[in-house]
Amino acid sequence: MKNHILLVDGMAILFRAFHATAYRNYFMVNSKGMPTNGLHGFIRHLAAAVDHFEPTHVAACWDMGSKTFRSEMLDTYKGNREAPPVELIPQFDAVKQVAAGYGIPNIGLKGYEADDCIGTLACLYAEEGHHVTVLTGDQDMLQLVRPNVDIAIMRKGEGNYEVFQENSFFEQKGLTPAQIIDMKGLMGDSSDNYPGVKGIGEKTAIKLLTQYATIDQLLENLEELPNGVRKKIESDLDNLHLSRKLAAIHCEVPISCSLEDAKWEVDEKQKQAMLEEFELMKLSRLLRPADSVTN
Known part of the structure; x- marks a missing residue:
């Protein structure tokens, strides 16, 4: 069976998940005083995508700070963006722990954006003959469409995507x-x-x-x-x-992620421990593939 790798634009999903509830000033807060609505939404979006695309492998890519080679080229690059809401800041690191709890490798490198890491991995996997789907809300990613690489743009709601593929891209x-x-x-x-x-x-x-x-x-x-x-x-x-x-997305970032590391296989004990830590147990029924590891 051909491998199908889902590359997740982590920040895009986290921000979307956060603002879906934050605009009503509604924040889930656990007993430690930590807002968790972004984490909650991230899991739900991830679960919907896994159910929809049925990947064999999953990896998440992240921005690693605001300074990149682009900000060195133009010091005002992304300079018009407001600081993230204080309720979202503690969820930046926590969401990577959430991904790791599902056995998803977190990929990122200082000096580059998540887009560049996604582009690099997508090209590498596609050249090896694997099928790649990039999950994002960023239209800039459309430049990555090529043989074996599809871009799934998230639309309103969970599990709703506009998928761009090489054979139909020009028509779209x-x-x-x-x-x-x-x-x-x-x-x-x-x-x-x-x-x-x-x-x-x-x-x-x-x-x-x-x-x-x-x-x-x-x-x-x-x-x-x-x-x-x-x-x-x-x-x-x-x-x-x-x-x-x-x-232009830079597709030669010095990163790697083996297929073994990215294999979609959930360790239930690891997952449950993570959900308990962040008090997200209501979501325990989600993301339970048939080949879950029960240990």
């Missing part, structure tokens, strides 16, 4: 996965706080890439563009090149 997005990088280079990204070309939005970026395929070919044919568009690009070339570099 009107671009190739590689063109997602160039689109972000042209239009920038207000969420990650990098500029792109001032005055060029998504609609114009897609139109230009539909005609010229890549930024490089676009630049070789600037004289063909309408004066307004050409002048915008010519006056913002530095930001164009910088934004394209910032948008």
